């Protein structure tokens with residue numbers, strides 16, 4: 001049980017008695033005591049009473065004696081709570097014996113679909129796909145650890161009119177040649193060459209158009225060429241996932257084309273429900289509350305003028321399949337913020353059609369852009385878009401160099417292993433440690449720095465604790481009594497007890513920067529403890545207790561980083 005919860009549970013009945021209705025005690029960490037509640041302030045305003053009197057009355061009714069060393073009214077009417085050392089020690093002992101570090105499995109596990117990564121066939125993944133992949137992977141890891149049934153969906157862009165030109169370009173190049181270029185990741189030049197011919201050459205354009213018709217009509221030889229494009233691209237994307245160390249596999253691809261057979265049905269249903277309006281030759285839904293600049297209702301184009309279906313129709317079909325066939329109650333879409341309106345409209349239409357009904361709900365986990373050092377959209381030196389693999393390789397190379405510089409005796413294999421864990425970890429952590437809605441600057445120096453709120457700092461903190469155990473030559477004695485003699489020991493205990501609460505919050509919000517800051521605070525608190533409290537040189541009982549605190553810190557760091565998709569190393 002985390003401390004905020006414990007104190008909240010003790011204060012809530014007292015607040016309810018005083019207020020006559022339930023009140024959230026809003027217990028938070030505070031620099032003035034261990035914890036503080038400011039709920040009396042708002043409540044006093046509502047009741048027209050003095051906040052200090054009200055706070056004092058709450059304290060009289062609250063059963064805190066067995067858990068708090070002191071509880072007092074302060075300032076305008078805050079409640080300052082200091083937890084008893086005994087309580088802290090008991091809770092930490094219990095934590096030490098718990099494989100799950102105090103985090104209970106979900107009381108009501110649900111089926112969650114996480115739609116993430118979703119690059120486009122025969123097109124290079126860009127940094128937006130990087131963010132989606134990293135954030136989605138963290139969501140999958142966390143929800144899975146909490147015991148939810150998680151379905152990963154890689155909504156690959158594998159359908160649409162560009163495939164006419166892509167297939168024609170493939171036949172021009174020759175299959176073997178094209179397959180080779182794609183599988184080694186030369187996607188951009190493939191796409192651009194096709195595009196250039198399409199723009200310049202009327203004959204090619206006409207061939208491409210006929211190809212789209214053949215593809216949609218199910219022509220077998222065209223299908224085969226299309227599959228070749230998809231398979232080679234998938235193979236390349238899987239190599240990026242491998243480098244990025246994410247849990248996505250080949251089995252998770254479920255491209256847009258997978259919904260083709262459902263589209264007509266989706267449109268028929270919407271039509272039957274009276275949700276479609278013909279507009280400029282197309283069939284559109286006009287979900288309530290979406291208007292353009294001059295107040296005109298905004299359409300979601302479900303069937304295009306030429307009878308084809310596009311991106312919105314596919315998302316509607318996918319959503320219906322997820323809540324229907326997969327019986328998912330939580331749908332997550334990890335896609336950049338520019339698509340916010342698209343998803344809001346899709347969710348609204350699905351709601352109106354009855355495909356998205358409580359308890360099922362959909363959330364767009366939108367995110368901002370990655371910026372270059374100049375504060376503008378990240379661009380390569382030549383001004384083109386940055387190739388994702390290039391970015392990852394640079395991170396690994398830089399981290400490997402840093403590892404070698406720090407320890408010139410490292411053998412090549414170890415340096416490479418450290419470089420990979422640290423380089424990829426740094427990229428992921430830079431992403432996950434900022435509020436995902438915000439843009440952030442890709443700053444190599446900062447994200448690879450060994451101090452600061454970075455992956456290398458946390459990875460280093462972990463391996464440093466492991467080295468203490470190597471020197472101690474022993475693991476902590478199970479069940480060793482916890483002694484909290486020094487203030488820095490107490491502070492560490494409080495941080496350790498906070499892990500479960502943070503994980504619970506992130507389960508709901510999927511705001512991973514809260515988990516990242518918690519781990520960072522834990523690591524800095526540990527380092528203050530380690531400076532002030534000798535571990536190996538302490539007398540036996542204290543030594544055992546401190547080893548136990550150190551071990552719990554390491555386990556929490558490892559588990560927390562693992563949830564973020566970041567590896568820890570025994571030595572660094």
Ligand code: ARG
Nearest residue numbers: 115118119120155157315335
């Ligand atoms: N392929 C799309 C893109 O690159 C992202 C797809 C996101 N998922 C979805 N269900 N629409 O922008």
